[in-house]
Amino acid sequence: MRVSLSRRSFLSAAAATSALPMLPRMARAASPLTMQAAWINDAEFAGYFLAMDQGYYAAEGLDLTYLSGGPDVIPESTIVAGRADLALTTPDTTVKAITDQGAKFKIIGAQYQKNPIGIVSLKKAPITSPAEMVGKTIAVPPVNTISVEAVLAANGIDRASVNIVPYAYDPTPLIKGEIDASLDFTTNVPYSIAQAGEEATSFLLYDFGYTIYNDTVVVTEDVLAAKRKELVAWLRASRKGWDENFIDPAAWPPKWSETHFAGTGRTIENEVYFNTAQKPLMVADGGIFAMSEEGIAANIEALSKVGIKATRDMFDTTLLEEI
Numbered sequence: 001m002r003v004s005l006s007r008r009s010f011l012s013a014a015a016a017t018s019a020l021p022m023l024p025r026m027a028r029a030a031s032p033l034t035m036q037a038a039w040i041n042d043a044e045f046a047g048y049f050l051a052m053d054q055g056y057y058a059a060e061g062l063d064l065t066y067l068s069g070g071p072d073v074i075p076e077s078t079i080v081a082g083r084a085d086l087a088l089t090t091p092d093t094t095v096k097a098i099t100d101q102g103a104k105f106k107i108i109g110a111q112y113q114k115n116p117i118g119i120v121s122l123k124k125a126p127i128t129s130p131a132e133m134v135g136k137t138i139a140v141p142p143v144n145t146i147s148v149e150a151v152l153a154a155n156g157i158d159r160a161s162v163n164i165v166p167y168a169y170d171p172t173p174l175i176k177g178e179i180d181a182s183l184d185f186t187t188n189v190p191y192s193i194a195q196a197g198e199e200a201t202s203f204l205l206y207d208f209g210y211t212i213y214n215d216t217v218v219v220t221e222d223v224l225a226a227k228r229k230e231l232v233a234w235l236r237a238s239r240k241g242w243d244e245n246f247i248d249p250a251a252w253p254p255k256w257s258e259t260h261f262a263g264t265g266r267t268i269e270n271e272v273y274f275n276t277a278q279k280p281l282m283v284a285d286g287g288i289f290a291m292s293e294e295g296i297a298a299n300i301e302a303l304s305k306v307g308i309k310a311t312r313d314m315f316d317t318t319l320l321e322e323i
Helices: 043-053 075-080 091-101 142-154 189-195 221-226 228-245 268-282 293-304
Strands: 002-004 031-036 062-067 086-089 105-112 117-122 137-140 163-166 181-185 200-204 214-220
Touching (some): 031 075, 031 228, 043 228, 062 228, 075 086, 075 091, 091 142, 091 214, 091 293, 105 221, 105 268, 117 189, 142 163, 142 181, 142 293, 181 189, 189 200, 189 268, 214 221, 221 228
Parallel strands (some): 031 062, 031 086, 137 163
Antiparallel strands (some): 002 062, 086 214, 117 181, 117 200
């Protein structure tokens, strides 16, 4: 899905010739910028939807194209191919691309200060810590296997003691008792489980040593050099959108039932739950997208536990200083 904003039409030269002295100076053309989201349209991206609809990107001189994600979308591939200027992704996959494939990436912001992914189980058979995962079957999306392995390593748990099976972002197997738990966004899937008549419990991997950001804003070094001004403008407009969204997390999702959220198969009540639950994981003293030195150090340490060698220079905080 592509959402193109503030496309400007210009008067033809012939029609404008006689009227030109009476018209205000024509606005400069907006700078095109394309962002790749990490998942399908849901409350995870509410701040960007609000900023688009309220004209915050246009006010910053940007002509933004928004690309939704999904299970088959690899955000880093989109920016490598030049189809997007920036992407929302995770530090583990980004750093691995840098170290293993020589990708020229920079992380310039972090949407989630605390990663919302966690282990979700049913309250009637709760799993409340990594230690309780031993001997259990945990469904994990393949892209997140490394995250689970990291939290097991951080807690001294043998990877072989946990039966990890593929997960297709559907809580049905958990509800039916076919698995003991799944890895998913704790901000969202508990609501889906409640709708099916069960009560869920969960814990964040972040709280057990996997202290990494999520939905980090990633660009290539070439784009950073060529479009620094536009990236700062995007960060500024996006922060404004998120700040307004969190004034009342229940206010905006209903407005998008026929637009951004159309066709997702989820209720607006679900999106309100999601939007409310994610607020404490995103708000930071330095503002939305902030990356403190302590936070960066925690990311580097957590990744090192699974052999991912992140370094401080992979995180560029200088754009945040210009917002």
